[in-house]
Amino acid sequence: MSLAVQLGIIVGYLVVALLVGVLAYRVAERTAEDFYLASRTFGTVVLLFTTFATLLSAFTFFAGPNVAYAEGPEWVLVMGLMDGIIFAILWYLIGYKQWLLGQQHAYVTLGEMLGDRFGSRRLRGLVAGVSLLWLFPYVMLQQVGAGTALEALTEGAVPYAVGAGLITLFMILYVVIAGMRGIAWTDTLQGAFMLVTTWLAMVWVLAVVGGPSVATGALEAEAAQHLALGSDHYTPQWMLSTAITIGFGVAMFPQVNQRFFAAGSKTVLKRSFALWPILCVLLFVPSFMLGAWARGLDVTIAEGENVLPAMLAEFTPTWFAALVIAGAMAAMMSSSDSMLLSGSSYFTRDLYRPYLEMDLSERREDLLARGGVVAFATAAFVASLYNPATLFELGDAAFSGFAQLALPVLVALYWRRTTRAGITAGIAVSQAFYLSSLFVAVVPTSYAGWSAGLVGMGVGLVVTVGVSLVTTPAADERRAIYFEGLRAD
Amino acid sequence: MQRLERWGWLVVALVLCTFAIPWFLWGDSTVVAGLPLWLWWHVGWMALASVVFWAFARRGWGIGIEPDAVGSGNERRGPEDTRDTGDGR
Numbered sequence: 001m002s003l004a005v006q007l008g009i010i011v012g013y014l015v016v017a018l019l020v021g022v023l024a025y026r027v028a029e030r031t032a033e034d035f036y037l038a039s040r041t042f043g044t045v046v047l048l049f050t051t052f053a054t055l056l057s058a059f060t061f062f063a064g065p066n067v068a069y070a071e072g073p074e075w076v077l078v079m080g081l082m083d084g085i086i087f088a089i090l091w092y093l094i095g096y097k098q099w100l101l102g103q104q105h106a107y108v109t110l111g112e113m114l115g116d117r118f119g120s121r122r123l124r125g126l127v128a129g130v131s132l133l134w135l136f137p138y139v140m141l142q143q144v145g146a147g148t149a150l151e152a153l154t155e156g157a158v159p160y161a162v163g164a165g166l167i168t169l170f171m172i173l174y175v176v177i178a179g180m181r182g183i184a185w186t187d188t189l190q191g192a193f194m195l196v197t198t199w200l201a202m203v204w205v206l207a208v209v210g211g212p213s214v215a216t217g218a219l220e221a222e223a224a225q226h227l228a229l230g231s232d233h234y235t236p237q238w239m240l241s242t243a244i245t246i247g248f249g250v251a252m253f254p255q256v257n258q259r260f261f262a263a264g265s266k267t268v269l270k271r272s273f274a275l276w277p278i279l280c281v282l283l284f285v286p287s288f289m290l291g292a293w294a295r296g297l298d299v300t301i302a303e304g305e306n307v308l309p310a311m312l313a314e315f316t317p318t319w320f321a322a323l324v325i326a327g328a329m330a331a332m333m334s335s336s337d338s339m340l341l342s343g344s345s346y347f348t349r350d351l352y353r354p355y356l357e358m359d360l361s362e363r364r365e366d367l368l369a370r371g372g373v374v375a376f377a378t379a380a381f382v383a384s385l386y387n388p389a390t391l392f393e394l395g396d397a398a399f400s401g402f403a404q405l406a407l408p409v410l411v412a413l414y415w416r417r418t419t420r421a422g423i424t425a426g427i428a429v430s431q432a433f434y435l436s437s438l439f440v441a442v443v444p445t446s447y448a449g450w451s452a453g454l455v456g457m458g459v460g461l462v463v464t465v466g467v468s469l470v471t472t473p474a475a476d477e478r479r480a481i482y483f484e485g486l487r488a489d
Numbered sequence: 490m491q492r493l494e495r496w497g498w499l500v501v502a503l504v505l506c507t508f509a510i511p512w513f514l515w516g517d518s519t520v521v522a523g524l525p526l527w528l529w530w531h532v533g534w535m536a537l538a539s540v541v542f543w544a545f546a547r548r549g550w551g552i553g554i555e556p557d558a559v560g561s562g563n564e565r566r567g568p569e570d571t572r573d574t575g576d577g578r
Contacts, residue, residue: 077509077531084509085506085509085535089502092550093553097554100554100555212524213520224518227518228517229515229517236512236515239510270547270550271546273542274543274546276539278539281532281535414553483556484556487555
């Protein structure tokens with residue numbers, strides 16, 4: 001029963017997604033800008049929810065509640081600070097400025113925007129290369145997750161490789177047809193759906209157990225230390241390191257960063273900015289509190305099983321639990337869709353075009369963009385079959401890896417004296433530092449409780465500013481682009 | 490004047506970041522209406538952040554980015570603003 005219902009819901013979701021994709025294809029123009037950015041036309045609701053759904057990976061529904069179960073609900077605070085406040089401020093500082101620049105100069109990627117200002121094809125390639133280095137293994141991890149989930153769901157009837165392969169195939173088909181517009185439309189449906197079902201789940205569970213006071217009372221009896229703010233796990237250094245690196249990392253993740261270019265107007269950016277903290281708290285509080293409460297409610301969690309599905313299976317009917325779990329799997333896939341699209345655009349715009357074929361017609365670039373999606377997804381699928389340890393570790397550290405880009409970019413956007421040498425050195429050195437903290441044993445991963453990701457961000461900042469101070473701008477830098485004549489109307 | 494406003498908003502942003510986690514309740518486990526007090530603080534703080542962001546969007550938007558940004562509620566309406574019809578596209 002449960003299996004049939006879950007598979008039915010997943011297939012139903014895929015069919016709806018494809019229909020939306022076809023609908024989007026029909027209204028699309030055949031240009032790369034339309035494929036990647038929906039011709040910069042998003043309204044408030046679509047921009048808000050597509051960014052939101054892109055951010056929600058498996059983490060919000062599986063890993064996050066698991067942590068709340070094991071260590072207490074302080075995760076809500078970390079996520080609220082990182083996504084609700086830090087990211088919102090970057091939404092203005094990086095997002096609005098990027099949007100203005102994108103409007104004036106038709107930029108599609110971050111690398112393009114930086115390469116143009118600093119007159120450097122090499123910088124453009126570096127930003128794209130670094131981004132793909134972190135993005136590729138992250139996409140691979142999503143495929144591993146989806147393949148494993150399908151295998152577990154069907155109790156081995158669909159083997160891992162077949163499951164991951166089917167999902168890859170579907171994603172390719174879907175992204176190639178739908179483009180950014182279709183992805184954003186399904187994201188909107190899905191974000192709203194997940195928000196509603198998460199609240200329903202919480203209300204349902206609380207109604208069964210007798211209200212929040214009973215649930216919290218049970219948690220207090222079982223693990224009273226979870227209710228006190230802070231613990232050996234949640235130290236101030238750890239909470240701040242996590243919130244800051246992930247918050248900044250999110251803003252540099254290609255699929256999120258690219259959405260800054262896609263807003264339809266200044267008003268859209270303003271409205272989404274103000275709604276952002278509310279939206280975050282609305283989702284994180286119920287999903288993480290469910291995980292935390294499960295501890296006191298004697299929900300049995302088998303080894304390697306996730307808390308949220310077990311909690312729902314215990315307190316809600318099968319069809320409802322299946323609905324939420326299928327929705328969570330859909331959330332994983334929609335994050336991957338957006339990442340495929342952005343990965344393809346970084347590759348074609350910043351690596352293929354500048355280095356291999358400069359004169360591309362719009363039509364040909366559109367075709368190439370879709371081809372890029374196929375290549376990127378297939379390569380990630382092949383990698384996911386082997387799941388090499390190095391790639392696994394890279395994917396796992398992707399947020400901190402992207403966070404290393406944020407400060408050099410912010411400095412470049414706001415400090416006139418930034419030079420090409422400065423930003424290039426800042427990016428290269430912070431990446432080298434962070435990568436060696438992962439792979440070189442002598443470089444520590446933690447500095448008095450502060451993570452290497454956060455320390456690396458500081459290194460990037462100091463190097464960008466320091467090298468800029470001792471070098472002069474190259475002759476072909478175009479500083480005026482960032483600082484003169486920027487206005488929305 | 491714009492300089493003062495810029496620094497003012499920067500301080501506001503830092504305060505918003507600082508107290509999203511109620512450090513002054515560290516170790517506290519008071520429960521109010523079924524949830525820890527520190528969680529209530531966080532929920533209230535996020536609501537406040539939304540209101541502050543909304544106020545910034547109305548009064549300060551453009552500060553630090555557009556060279557001639559006008560603060561003090563003097564929002565200019567250009568073609569970009571009026572073009573915003575509906576949310577579907």
